[in-house]
Amino acid sequence: MSRVNGWSLPLNTLQAVAWITFLVMTFTSFGIFIPLLPGVWRHVAYGVSFTLWVTGVLFLFHMVVHLMAVSTDPAEPNVRIKNYKRPMPTFDRTKHEHVIQNQYCHLCEVTVSLKAKHCSACNKCITNFDHHCNWLNNCVGSRNYWCFFCCVASAVVGLFCLAVVIMYIFIQYIMGQDELRTDPHFKTITDENTWLFFLPLFPVRIKAPVLLITGAAVLVLDIVGLLMLGQLLLFHLYLCAYCCAPP
Known part of the structure; x- marks a missing residue:
């Protein structure tokens, strides 16, 4: 039987891995790490700022083009x-x-x-077959190529932004933790070894090792994703430049 798109059975294991990774990155970004940023940077990362919205719109854009690449019949x-x-x-x-x-x-x-x-x-x-992508569980052709390209590009940029945020938190944790405790909920906490997850709506108290281990685990996953998707993005940038180059 022919498959219609990426939602046709059988589903691919790597497709589930891609969505689980995306949800983990989204959950930890907006539930753990971004709320710890100083006030002005927190607003920028959430996408509230009109001129500097980054992470919020980027994650949403990636999800949209990912769904389009999966759902399109190529x-x-x-x-x-x-x-x-x-x-x-x-x-x-x-x-x-x-x-x-x-x-x-x-x-x-x-x-x-x-x-x-x-x-x-x-x-x-x-049509214009490029490759069969197991991560999308769908073929990539001319009908969904730019959705696929934007999906990869937005994932690379999003992972890079998240890596910067986590590394900033690690550095600031060592240099001075006060910059990470600007949220009003921290005013009721006197123990410097106690931190909060899921600010500002559902603050949950955790100990510093939990924060550091979570950050390290997500950072490793982030770097692995950057290495995998980064080389894929560079390859397709080369293909685009080669195809668009004059004879």
């Missing part, structure tokens, strides 16, 4: 009008050397464009 126009519930024929190599010959797909049984490719994972022809 198949050829002639494939999209067909009935996806119809089983695909079995490819017979004794009759045809290739799945697509003379711009005709013997599996989809339709005429396709010049740069189309039949994806074995999705079992359909993709």
